[in-house]
Amino acid sequence: MLSPTLFPLFCALFLCLPVAVIFTVQRELTGVASPEFGFRSLSVFSLYARNVPDASSPPLRITPPIPKDDEPLLRMASHVNPNHPPGSTRKVAFMYITTTPLPFAPLWEMFFNGSSSKALYNVYIHADPTRDYDPGFSGVFANRAIHSKRSERYTPTLAAAARRLLAHALLDDPQNYIFALFSPSCVPIRSFDFTYKTLVSSRKSFIEILKDEPRRDAPEVKLEDFRIGSQFWALTRRHARLVARDRRIWEKFNKTCVREDTCYPEENYFPTLVNMRDPRGCVPATLTHVDWTVNDGGHPRMYEAEEVVPELIVRLRKSRPRYGEDGINGSDWSVSKRSDPFLFARKFSPEALEPLLGMARSVLFNDSACDA
Numbered sequence: 001m002l003s004p005t006l007f008p009l010f011c012a013l014f015l016c017l018p019v020a021v022i023f024t025v026q027r028e029l030t031g032v033a034s035p036e037f038g039f040r041s042l043s044v045f046s047l048y049a050r051n052v053p054d055a056s057s058p059p060l061r062i063t064p065p066i067p068k069d070d071e072p073l074l075r076m077a078s079h080v081n082p083n084h085p086p087g088s089t090r091k092v093a094f095m096y097i098t099t100t101p102l103p104f105a106p107l108w109e110m111f112f113n114g115s116s117s118k119a120l121y122n123v124y125i126h127a128d129p130t131r132d133y134d135p136g137f138s139g140v141f142a143n144r145a146i147h148s149k150r151s152e153r154y155t156p157t158l159a160a161a162a163r164r165l166l167a168h169a170l171l172d173d174p175q176n177y178i179f180a181l182f183s184p185s186c187v188p189i190r191s192f193d194f195t196y197k198t199l200v201s202s203r204k205s206f207i208e209i210l211k212d213e214p215r216r217d218a219p220e221v222k223l224e225d226f227r228i229g230s231q232f233w234a235l236t237r238r239h240a241r242l243v244a245r246d247r248r249i250w251e252k253f254n255k256t257c258v259r260e261d262t263c264y265p266e267e268n269y270f271p272t273l274v275n276m277r278d279p280r281g282c283v284p285a286t287l288t289h290v291d292w293t294v295n296d297g298g299h300p301r302m303y304e305a306e307e308v309v310p311e312l313i314v315r316l317r318k319s320r321p322r323y324g325e326d327g328i329n330g331s332d333w334s335v336s337k338r339s340d341p342f343l344f345a346r347k348f349s350p351e352a353l354e355p356l357l358g359m360a361r362s363v364l365f366n367d368s369a370c371d372a
């Protein structure tokens with residue numbers, strides 16, 4: 001028999017136990033690609049909720065399902081905490097925009113395999129649902145596709161896809177510290193460890209910001225505020241939330257292109273926005289190497305399999321990023337002394353997978369191979 005003084009304590013413990021269990025389950029199930037889990041565990045929770053004594057129980061943080069439509073998605077993301085929880089692990093959100101299966105998935109798989117812990121990163125994919133994905137996404141990419149929409153060049157839909165990815169990643173994990181965007185033809189050219197340290201030790205976003213001729217009528221954006229830059233940036237959590245909050249500037253870019261062949265809203269919107277709002281929070285350069293000395297109908301040079309030799313990787317790594325003009329003589333003169341390392345490179349032809357895998361351990365993910 002329980003003594004009369006212990007009985008209320010016993011009851012209190014008994015009542016709290018299911019709540020604790022549900023809370024734990026809830027935290028583990030809020031995976032990005034399965035918002036329905038949010039619903040399921042919410043309804044399970046409500047069965048127990050009636051038993052919860054109001055007083056003295058700590059507030060329960062329920063993660064609601066991530067909305068599928070852009071407007072509620074971005075609105076919800078605009079309310080997240082822009083600060084990474086101090087003292088907790090900083091995570092890198094690797095975000096891929098694709099319309100095809102990921103040709104370099106095996107290489108990325110090896111890259112992520114080099115990580116000391118799965119808790120250092122999250123993977124998100126935006127996959128245009130009007131296209132076929134065969135083979136489907138597997139390994140680290142399995143079940144990581146967010147609710148995606150049609151995304152095409154020469155339209156604002158690519159920039160919209162990037163905003164969708166940012167909003168998702170903001171909501172999915174408060175520990176996401178920096179958010180990097182990739183295309184299917186991007187590859188890593190450093191070890192995971194090196195890449196991770198470079199990204200999470202930065203308090204600024206890496207985003208190319210170059211002066212550009214405005215191509216559209218947008219009174220909210222003054223002529224001198226138009227910027228252009230590679231869409232392959234890495235934005236801090238603060239800037240990711242800035243994107244989620246932005247309506248005014250986005251409205252000016254979310255328009256049908258007047259002249260298709262010169263219209264790349266994804267290369268204008270992000271640099272213009274962050275440069276208007278927080279130029280000092282940016283290193284005005286991209287860490288994804290690209291060779292524009294060849295311009296093939298709006299596409300940069302594509303490395304074919306036979307060109308992919310260790311010397312190419314070493315050369316890419318040794319290049320210095322191009323820093324935006326604003327950086328040289330504007331808000332942050334200190335960039336002229338910077339030399340940030342390239343972490344990724346594009347574009348590689350799908351056939352380059354074999355030679356890249358062949359030199360993965362000896363060169364690509366070997367940080368000392370640069371001295372070879």
Ligand SMILES: *[C@@H]1O[C@H](CO)[C@@H](O)[C@H](O)[C@H]1NC(C)=O
Pocket residue numbers: 109110113
């Ligand atoms: C990942 O690492 C494990 C253990 O080091 C190894 O067994 C596995 O083959 C690796 N996978 C890939 C894709 O490199």
Ligand SMILES: *[C@@H]1O[C@H](CO)[C@@H](O)[C@H](O)[C@H]1NC(C)=O
Pocket residue numbers: 070071160254255
């Ligand atoms: C962008 O514009 C299109 C077409 O006008 C509209 O359907 C869509 O909702 C807009 N997207 C956002 C995120 O505002």
Ligand SMILES: *[C@@H]1O[C@H](CO)[C@@H](O)[C@H](O)[C@H]1NC(C)=O
Pocket residue numbers: 328329
């Ligand atoms: C930067 O500013 C200095 C002095 O104002 C000027 O002499 C120099 O040409 C400028 N550099 C660039 C790259 O604009």
Ligand SMILES: *[C@@H]1O[C@H](CO)[C@@H](O)[C@H](O)[C@H]1NC(C)=O
Pocket residue numbers: 361362363366367368369370371372
């Ligand atoms: C990494 O590169 C260095 C320098 O070229 C080389 O000595 C070493 O053997 C390489 N490591 C691997 C695992 O291949």
